Amino acid sequence: MKTFNSYKNPAIAVDLVVFGYHDKVLSALLLNRNEEPFKDGWTLPGSFLQMEETFRAACSRILQTKMGLSDLFLEQLYSFDDPARDPRGRVISVAYYALINPHAFNVVAGKMANDVKWFPVNKLPRLGFDHKVIFKTAVERLKAKILYYPVGFELLNDTFTMTELHELYECVLGIDIDRRNFRRKILDAGYIINTGTKRAGLKNRHPELYTFNKKLGENQFQLHIQIE
Amino acid sequence: MKTFNSYKNPAIAVDLVVFGYHDKVLSALLLNRNEEPFKDGWTLPGSFLQMEETFRAACSRILQTKMGLSDLFLEQLYSFDDPARDPRGRVISVAYYALINPHAFNVVAGKMANDVKWFPVNKLPRLGFDHKVIFKTAVERLKAKILYYPVGFELLNDTFTMTELHELYECVLGIDIDRRNFRRKILDAGYIINTGTKRAGLKNRHPELYTFNKKLGENQFQLHIQIE
């Protein structure tokens, strides 16, 4: 039985789209490269997959060493195969996306990058490689995901107001959703739980605080919104 | 700027789940291997990705050389990374799934396999590698896909009866769907078009024949069925 690792194989990169929700804006984390190719340009954080490493292990390594992050929600997005996507040669990219509450983590640029910064998803700079394609795929996935998975659980604080959840949905989906119908839909689905406390110190009526219902299984919730 | 193909990289395989619908049963195409590992065992058709090959090109090559098939519906499924998934060493698998009308194609085993055969999806033999996991992932994907994409277009003949379409949905989803409500839903959505002709030669009432509405865009159709 022959072994195959003696073959000349394409390299495998793992690239990450890290989403954060901050000041009513959905953002993504980008890295400013300090080496060629695309030196001083912005790209998604990523790295080559090591020989015995799983994809998730590579993701964790990237998040930890390049940005000082750990234990995020991670999901495989898609694998990209354009033979011209990397000027150095044939590199397959297996893309993952992560969700993070930017208030709960502090992003720090690792030594392998000039800088790490949040960019609002509709104000991205030019990206190296085929990372714009990867990014757009991730946004589409997130839009689909939020309709049947409690994405807010990863993006918001542990407790949050109905308005915050509502704004998150409008922001991610890019559409207006009637505030009162949204409330009814979310509550009827048992999607979130009223903590019984209210947020104080605001100018107007103090909103009730909620947490996500962790007992809710997958596919228990579905927001019926027709995207276009 | 260094190049990276000098590194020792994991190998990349492309594996395929080919679905067909035949005699009211959803089946998948499996290959009987004629070499180690898993010699004489059943696996999904697959191959190593060549250096300058796209995933789709690899899929076409596999379908053509191993089974004599071409021009199928193809969609990327998922990438699998278990370091122990291949006894020969580290091999990443990028899985695709295909849909085919078995009546329109003749499956022929290529010289690289002992045999190629259709297996009903709930009567699969033991599979080599991690192909059972890949297969289950594909079935889940197909169940989700059929709710908002005209999967039947790929699996059925050009023209088909309402009953055939109905049975396909029940079969893929594994649930009972009320025949009359299904009909109304499908017709109201403009999902299919009545050809005006009927299928003759049957014992009972001759059913009308339909074709899929090719002008229907993505996401125009959604069957509201709560799985579980």
Next chain:
DNA sequence: GCTACTTTGTGTCATAATCACGCAATTGAT
């Protein structure tokens, strides 16, 4: 305290979609 203003929470009603059926029409076999 009273009023103005903003935000949050609750309800209502028309419309649309879904679900669970009944029943008639069409066909070949008897």
Next chain:
DNA sequence: ATCAATTGCGTGATTATGACACAAAGTAGC
């Protein structure tokens, strides 16, 4: 002509959705 099986069409109850009105709770200014 009758029967059995299958297909096509319809109907009413229930539920979900969309578009609102309006009350309640809070702060600020007077």
